[in-house]
Amino acid sequence: MPLRASMTKEIARRALLVAALAALAFQTAAGQSNESKAGAGTKPMAAGAASAAPVSNASDATKTLKTAAEAIGLARWSGVGGQRLPEVDVVNTIEIWGSGTTYSPGPSSKSGDPWTAFKTDYHVALGYNPPAMRVEMTRTSSAAPAGGAAPLHTIEVVRDNYAWDESEIGAGLVPGKGTATPAVAAANYRFLQLWILPYGVLKAALAAGDKTKVSTENGATVITFPLSGQLAGVTVKATLDAHNEIAKVETRTDNPALSDLITETEYSAYADHGEIATDVLSPGHIVRKQGGHAVLDIQIKTLDANNPYLVFPVPENVKKAAAR
Amino acid sequence: MAPHLRLNRGIVLAALLCLLPAALFAQNNGGPRMDHENTLPPTPTGPTPMTPDGHPDLTGLWNGLADNLLGVPNQMHNVGIEVGPDSTRDIHSGVQIATWPLQNRQRQNNEQNERAATLLRRMGSNRPIYKPQYWQRVKDFDANSNEEDPSNNCMPAGVPRMGVPSYIAQTPTYLVFVYPGQGGLIATATSYRMIPTDGRKHTNIEDLDGTWNGEAIGHWEGDTMVVDTIGFNSTSWFDQLGGYFHSENMHVIERFHRDGNTLTWTATVEDPDVLLEPWTTTPRVALLNPDPKAVLPESLPCSERDFAHVVTKEHH
Numbered sequence: 001m002p003l004r005a006s007m008t009k010e011i012a013r014r015a016l017l018v019a020a021l022a023a024l025a026f027q028t029a030a031g032q033s034n035e036s037k038a039g040a041g042t043k044p045m046a047a048g049a050a051s052a053a054p055v056s057n058a059s060d061a062t063k064t065l066k067t068a069a070e071a072i073g074l075a076r077w078s079g080v081g082g083q084r085l086p087e088v089d090v091v092n093t094i095e096i097w098g099s100g101t102t103y104s105p106g107p108s109s110k111s112g113d114p115w116t117a118f119k120t121d122y123h124v125a126l127g128y129n130p131p132a133m134r135v136e137m138t139r140t141s142s143a144a145p146a147g148g149a150a151p152l153h154t155i156e157v158v159r160d161n162y163a164w165d166e167s168e169i170g171a172g173l174v175p176g177k178g179t180a181t182p183a184v185a186a187a188n189y190r191f192l193q194l195w196i197l198p199y200g201v202l203k204a205a206l207a208a209g210d211k212t213k214v215s216t217e218n219g220a221t222v223i224t225f226p227l228s229g230q231l232a233g234v235t236v237k238a239t240l241d242a243h244n245e246i247a248k249v250e251t252r253t254d255n256p257a258l259s260d261l262i263t264e265t266e267y268s269a270y271a272d273h274g275e276i277a278t279d280v281l282s283p284g285h286i287v288r289k290q291g292g293h294a295v296l297d298i299q300i301k302t303l304d305a306n307n308p309y310l311v312f313p314v315p316e317n318v319k320k321a322a323a324r
Numbered sequence: 325m326a327p328h329l330r331l332n333r334g335i336v337l338a339a340l341l342c343l344l345p346a347a348l349f350a351q352n353n354g355g356p357r358m359d360h361e362n363t364l365p366p367t368p369t370g371p372t373p374m375t376p377d378g379h380p381d382l383t384g385l386w387n388g389l390a391d392n393l394l395g396v397p398n399q400m401h402n403v404g405i406e407v408g409p410d411s412t413r414d415i416h417s418g419v420q421i422a423t424w425p426l427q428n429r430q431r432q433n434n435e436q437n438e439r440a441a442t443l444l445r446r447m448g449s450n451r452p453i454y455k456p457q458y459w460q461r462v463k464d465f466d467a468n469s470n471e472e473d474p475s476n477n478c479m480p481a482g483v484p485r486m487g488v489p490s491y492i493a494q495t496p497t498y499l500v501f502v503y504p505g506q507g508g509l510i511a512t513a514t515s516y517r518m519i520p521t522d523g524r525k526h527t528n529i530e531d532l533d534g535t536w537n538g539e540a541i542g543h544w545e546g547d548t549m550v551v552d553t554i555g556f557n558s559t560s561w562f563d564q565l566g567g568y569f570h571s572e573n574m575h576v577i578e579r580f581h582r583d584g585n586t587l588t589w590t591a592t593v594e595d596p597d598v599l600l601e602p603w604t605t606t607p608r609v610a611l612l613n614p615d616p617k618a619v620l621p622e623s624l625p626c627s628e629r630d631f632a633h634v635v636t637k638e639h640h
Contacts, residue, residue, distance in 0.1 A: 066424050075424055078440035079432060081395015084360045087429060088405075088412045089422035090443035095463075129419045129449040170456020173600060177456060206422045276467065276637045279439045307446040309462045309566055313453050313600060 061205075061214045064221060064240075069202050071244035072270065073280035073305075089206075091199045091280060093310040096124040098286075100298035102139060115293055117142040118152070122298050125310040126194055128203055132159035132312035133194045136169065156183070157312065158190035161230050164318040172315030182321035188230055192261050195227060198246040198283065201238045204228075220247075227251075234261050245270045245281065264289045273303040280305035362408050363401040365609035368584035372547075375494065380547050380582040382492045382499070385618050386610035396441050402487070402564065403448030404606030416450035416606055439638065446565055452593065452603035458569075465567025470634045472567070474559050478505075478513050478626035482536040482560030483553050484576050484591035486515060488610045491620055492580075492587075497522040499542055499549070505623035514623045519551055529554055534572045536560050551578040562593050563605065571597035585612040 069075035069089065077087045102120040118139035126133040140151045155166040163183040166172065172180025183190075195204050205212045205225045212225040221240040226232070233255045241247040249265045269284030282303040288296040373381040400407060404415045412421040432440070454462055465472050475481045481503070489501035498520055505514040521542040532539055532555035539555040553576045562568050562576075575594040580587060592604040 069422070069424075070430075075422070076440040076443060077426075077429060077432075078396050078444055079434075079437040080441040081360060082397055082400075082441065082444065084426065085362070085397060085400075085407050086409065086412075086426050087424040088407060088444070088447075090440070090447050092447045092449065127449075129414055129417055129421075129447075168456075170459060174455055174457070203422065277439060278443060279436060280443070304467075305443075306467075307443060309451065309459065309466055311451060311453055311459065 061212045061223070064214045064223060065202060065206055065212070068223075068240060068244045068246065069206075071281070072198055072202075072246075073272075073278065074199055074202055076279075089203065090307075091203075091305060092129050092307050093125070093127040094199070094282075095304040095308050095310060096122070096126075096282075096300060097302045098122040098298040098300040100296070101142070102137065102296050102298075103294050105293075120296075120298070125312075126197070127310055127312065128194070128199065130159060130312070131191070131194055133157070133190060134166075134169070134310075134312065135190070135193070156186070156190060158187055158194070159312045159314055161187050161191075162314045162318050162322050163187035163190050164315065172317060173313055180315040180318055182318045184322055188258070189260055192227075192231060192234070192251065192263070195231065196236065196249045196251060196263065196265055198249075198267060201236060201246055201249055204236065205238070231261070233258050243270070245283075260290070262291060272305075273300055274305055275302060276304070276306050278305045360395075360397050362406075363397045364406055364408060365401065365588075365607075366586055366611045368586040370584040372582050372584055375496070377496055379544055379549075381494055382549060382580055382582055382587065383494045384587075385491050385613035385620065386488055386587050387490060387613070396444050399441075399445040399564075400448075402606065402608050403445060404450050405444075405448055414447075414449050416448065419449065421447075442638070448606065450604075450606050451566065452563075452568055453600045454598055455600055458598050462567045462569070465561070465569060466565075467567075467637060469567060470637060474561060477628045480513055480515050480536040480560070482556070482562070483517075483538055483540070484578060484593065484605065485560060485562055485564060486537075487564070488587065488589045488608055489517075499551070502620060504620060505626045513626050521549075526552070526554055529573075534558065538574075538576070547581065549580040551580070552576075553578070569598070570595045573597050585614065586610065587612070 066075060066087075070087075074089055074091050075087045076090045077083070077085060099119075099121050102118050102122075103115045104118065105114070106116050118141055120140075121138040123136040124133065125136075134155065134157045136153075136155045138151050138153045141149055155169060155171075157164050157166055163186045164172070165181045165183050166178060167180075168178040171178025194200050201223070204227060205223050208225040208228070212223060215222050215224065217239070221244075223236075223238045223240070225236055227234045227236060234251050234253045237250045237252065238246050239248040246267055248267070249263075251261055251263045253259065253261055265286065265288040267283035267286055270281045271284055272279060273282050273284060274280070282300060282305065284300045286296065286298045286300065287294065375381045397407070405421070406413045406415055407423070410423060410425060412423040413419070414421060470476075475485065480486070486503045490504050491500075491502040493500040498518060501517040501519065503515040503517075515537065517537055517540055519540045519542045521544075523543070524541060526541060527539055534555060534557035536557060536559065538553040540551050540553040542549055542551045544550070554574075556570065556572060556574050556576075558570060558572045558574075560570070562570050562574065570593070573595060577592045577594070579590050579592075582588075587610045588607050589610065590605050590607050592602050593599070594602045
């Protein structure tokens with residue numbers, strides 16, 4: 001490289017460094033100003049803090065939920081011009097790819113077990129605004145001989161109180177492109193899947209307001225709250241781990257008509273599983289039981305939390321079926 | 325990539341992102357300053373001036389700047405996220421979004437700030453509904469926008485992505501819109517539009533060569549100026565974020581309504597080739613620069629040099 005060019009680049013590099021430092025000083029000063037205005041010094045609540053009181057007040061619940069929301073990157077603010085804005089819940093749409101095992105009632109021909117295990121490819125698209133979820137699974141019976149039964153491919157969708165099955169993604173929206181089969185009876189169970197994910201738990205707990213309680217059990221922080229709307233009658237109990245991440249979610253109900261909504265889900269191995277980093281943490285391993293039986297055991301490969309383009313328009317025939 | 329190149333790029337990015345808003349305010353000749361404590365639209369004040377022919381006069385410097393340059397608050401406003409001091413609302417769906425007051429939060433480095441900014445400006449619910457066969461294409465464009473965005477490399481943003489014009493001149497038979505080049509989310513060239521309002525009709529679309537800005541004609545519906553545009557190329561994306569491509573048959577209807585010192589803009593995109601239904605942007609409200617001597621600063625020549633050094637798919 002010619003000396004003159006080299007020197008010019010070095011000068012330019014130093015100028016940029018000075019500019020960057022000046023910019024950072026500007027930003028830092030603004031941040032300090034904001035903090036002094038708002039007041040500082042409160043320690044984040046530690047999960048599992050021993051407490052004699054079994055149930056907290058509303059303020060404790062608020063702090064706990066904030067800490068949990070920050071722990072998984074749901075509560076966020078940005079210094080890119082937004083340093084004076086409050087923190088907000090940034091999670092709307094998420095797409096998940098994973099694989100593992102799912103279980104369905106019915107005897108396994110191989111083991112004689114009353115439930116059949118399926119090797120499962122798992123793909124989920126979901127959104128909270130509007131609340132909707134599309135679960136695509138390709139399942140192969142673990143009991144089937146190699147080259148035996150064809151994999152079972154299903155696409156189950158829910159949006160609000162609409163539920164339907166798609167023959168292909170987006171079926172039923174454009175003439176000639178697949179069929180959408182209404183599945184009204186499945187709406188509540190599918191909807192529940194959305195709200196017992198860690199993000200859904202925190203959103204629903206925040207929405208429950210004063211009805212959300214915080215307690216400690218065996219040294220762990222526990223959040224308890226009722227669901228509402230079409231899931232009214234179901235209570236959620238979420239247990240935090242030492243990192244304030246949601247480790248376990250249990251749903252309970254006294255209503256026999258909602259007994260299929262009694263579930264127990266364990267979440268572990270939290271990390272940013274996105275190809276595009278977002279600092280939104282998600283569980284890497286999900287294990288769910290229903291009525292005491294394992295129904296799902298999935299390892300997450302990738303999770304796109306960057307609010308990707310995911311939409312859930314309701315096909316006309318599904319709307320008509322729900323109106324009947 | 326050599327470490328020194330990464331360092332230089334990081335320095336450039338930090339300098340641009342942090343200094344840009346301050347620099348632009350300085351250029352604003354004492355004009356109105358966006359209130360960064362919320363993303364609520366400005367409240368109109370003062371009378372709406374009328375032209376001799378009885379229409380609202382849209383002439384003026386609106387924000388004085390391209391409307392995506394002011395960082396996260398303006399970008400959140402543009403996608404319909406209204407952040408107040410204690411509450412946040414998605415104005416498209418009406419959904420309340422959890423909000424925690426500004427206190428006791430941890431410091432963040434630039435990388436954390438950038439990632440959070442990306443999420444904040446993408447959290448709105450107002451999304452165009454494409455035909456299902458295009459869903460994956462939109463996602464792919466969006467995920468790879470650092471490489472795929474047609475407006476990078478100093479190309480025009482196009483209509484309606486360019487948003488609210490920074491300057492409007494109004495005559496009885498023409499509107500002239502000026503859009504300074506942007507260096508914020510995307511690096512685009514300075515652009516202008518000359519819009520006849522003399523009652524003429526569109527050219528037959530078969531006779532139009534598709535362009536970034538298309539062929540626009542304007543007319544008044546009451547006190548609202550309606551700008552109707554056809555004749556696009558299929559190169560541009562129609563919103564700032566999201567990989568929202570379109571066909572040459574896109575039809576855009578923009579509405580400009582002045583109320584005192586504010587100008588509310590919306591754009592409706594019709595494209596039955598790719599969309600299931602028309603899509604309308606969330607209303608954006610621009611504020612008039614009250615300084616009668618204010619002028620638009622000259623945009624620096626757009627010269628994209630970071631593009632070759634992009635090493636991740638993270639958005640900026």
